Amino acid sequence: xxxxxxxxxxxxxxxITSMEQRHQQELVALSRDNQHLRxxxxxxxxxxxxxxNCAPKSRVSFHALLTPREYHVNETLAPxxxxxxxxxxxxxxxxxxxxxxxxxxxxxxxxxxxxxxxxTMELAVxxxxxxxxxxxxxxxxxxxxxxxxxxxxxxxxxxxxxxxxNSYAESWYVDSYFSGAxxxxxxx
Numbered sequence: 782x783x784x785x786x787x788x789x790x791x792x793x794x795x796x797i798t799s800m801e802q803r804h805q806q807e808l809v810a811l812s813r814d815n816q817h818l819r820x821x822x823x824x825x826x827x828x829x830x831x832x833x834n835c836a837p838k839s840r841v842s843f844h845a846l847l848t849p850r851e852y853h854v855n856e857t858l859a860p861x862x863x864x865x866x867x868x869x870x871x872x873x874x875x876x877x878x879x880x881x882x883x884x885x886x887x888x889x890x891x892x893x894x895x896x897x898x899x900x901t902m903e904l905a906v907x908x909x910x911x912x913x914x915x916x917x918x919x920x921x922x923x924x925x926x927x928x929x930x931x932x933x934x935x936x937x938x939x940x941x942x943x944x945x946x947n948s949y950a951e952s953w954y955v956d957s958y959f960s961g962a963x964x965x966x967x968x969x
Contacts, residue, residue: 841867843865844960871961877943884965885935890945890958893954894954905947909946916931918930943961
């Protein structure tokens, strides 16, 4: 009987030793995984901090009501009221936006004109980036009021300029808006 007890105790001791070894191996594996996860977290935090330090600190956007009046051919449309000018990149005196940061921008123009006679009217306003036309707000309609809109998504470098210019005869524009915003800045 004593031999049986000793055999059972030995078996039990072997089981305990085996379990302790498995637990030790699991602890080593968990410790390795924990170190790996900690390193990933530290790397991600470091990258995030680096990106935040490189990211521009300012917002860039504007929304302007254009002055309702008659415009001559090739005249830049000027604002009468600025609703928003985050970053002060839109010049209220000239109607010209100047990019303060390298990046991708969106610009939207909504132009409306009216005429007191019942004849065909035409509306044509060019959207320029520097001296290149990037889009045209155009409409031709036999009605009292016509409206045209245009949009452009463009990559700009610091100092590049965007504006609207009348392109069709002498035109009277009312209820017209010009807006733009930085979609994302280049980090490099």
